Structure formats: C-alpha cells, structure tokens
Amino acid sequence: MKARHPLFATVIAFCLGLGQASLAKDTQILVQSTTSTQNSGLYDYLLPLYESATGHKVIVVAVGTGKALRNGRNCNADALLIHSTADEIAFVEDGFGLYRADVMYNDFVIVGPKSDPAQIGDTTTIDEAFHALYNEKTFFASRGDNSGTHKKELRLWQSVNLNPQPSSGTWYLETGSGMGATLNLAVEKQAYTLTDRGTWIAFANKQTHEILFEDDAALFNQYGVIPVSQAACPKAKEGEAKRFADWLTSAAGQKAIGAFNVKGQRLFQPNAK
Helix, strand or coil: CCCCCHHHHHHHHHHHHHHHHHHHHHHCEEEEECHHHHHCCHHHHHHHHHHHHHCCCEEEEECCHHHHHHHHHCCCCCEEEECCHHHHHHHHHCCCECCCEEEEEEEEEEEEECCCCCCHHHCCCHHHHHHHHHHHCCCEEECCCCCHHHHHHHHHHHHCCCCCHHHECCCEEECCCCHHHHHHHHHHHCCEEEEEHHHHHHCCCCCCEEEEECCCHHHEEEEEEEEECCCCCCCCCHHHHHHHHHHHHCHHHHHHHHHCEECCEECCEECCC
C-alpha cells in the first residue's frame, strides 16, 4: 500500500482540528449573569465541573441583573442566571425565555462601619433599619445600576415610604457599579450598603466594615436560570442552554452548588424544585 504524503496527513489533521474547534464553538453558550455570582467566585468553581461533565463551555458576562435582562431581550445571550424573580417571570411571559427555574438562594445583609453611627445594629426589623439610615443620613452606597441588588434596595425604601434619591450625591451615593466596586466605595467612605451575603463573605477589603443587620425575611435572595427562546432569538443555542439549566437544577449541579464555600462558609443554598 502506497504511503500517504506527509502534506496530506497535515491537511487532514488541520481539517480535523477545524472541525473540533467548530464543534466546540457550536456547543459553547453565553450566559448573561448578575455580578454577585461572579464576585463570589462561584463560576470559577462551578463551570469547570459542568465543562468536565458535559464537554461544553460556558462564557459568562457578569453585568448585573438589569443589564443582563436587557442583553437577553437584545438576543445577546443563550441563557440568563440572575436574581430578580418578578423580572425573570416577565422575561419569560414576554416570550424571550423558554422558562425560569429556581437554582439557589442566599440573603441580603446591610454592612457598614463597626462604629455603626446610625445604630442599625440595635434595630429589630428591616423597616426600622432603613428608617434609621434615612434619619441619620450617614453615607449609604447604592449600586444605582438597576441590578437585582439595586432593585431590592429600592423596594426596601419603598416599603417604608422613603425616597433617598433626592439626596443623591450628598449622603446617598449612587455608584452605577457592580457589588465589588460599591463595597469598596462603602469601605472608603465609611458608608453603609446592601449586599448579598455571598459577595460579602468573598469580599477581601472589609477593613473595619461588618454585617450590622441580617436575618429578616424581606432579605431573601432567590436566583433563577432562564434558557433564551429561539422563537424570540433565532440564533440562541436553545438546546445547549437547556442542557446547562438542567445540569444546574440536577442532583449533581445542586450538590456542587451546596459544596461551594469560602472560608468555611456556604455562600449559596441549592433549592431547585
């Protein structure tokens, strides 16, 4: 049998390489995400497990829930992993998502300087805490970015019929940034801020800041996953997005989420139904 020319073998190898690269690209999905899951380190831990189990790659764009939803409506996503349930349901009802599924939860906390000038550590309800913050008018850092955390903060102000936004730029500091940047500003300005617990646990620049209010039912923080619908976004990789959502909510995915911890503390509680 006549031996193949080396050039022929090289061409075949090159074509096989292109085919494998094309296949990898075909199964790669883009997930628009809240920044809290990114800042906590969850994706650095979780995605290699998913990729090892399925051979499929996930690219995460962490922009905050509000922008993630806008990007999804602009068809710049295959799936969303965010934390604003009412907005997630609306996204699905408007035809952009196939469905939403609970994945995990944690809670929000208020952090601030250990000296606690507004004395929110002495309050017993979140309503009392927000009244104290408003009345004392010590610095409060708001994300101001339409993220899930920002939406929660605004709802908490609204629930006590208070509006700090006319004081923006004085004691009420709107950063327009992610949770990590907002926490850094809060530490720099000796300000209070609302943050999800997972990001706070992973945050390295605490200095004299600590949790001053926690454990109120109103601070519950649910995360959900949504595969984007091809009916609304024809280029969405619906099948691969469903595979990712299925894995997150499967026994294996839920076990992996529950095992993730920082400094011995679990950051997210799995609760897929």
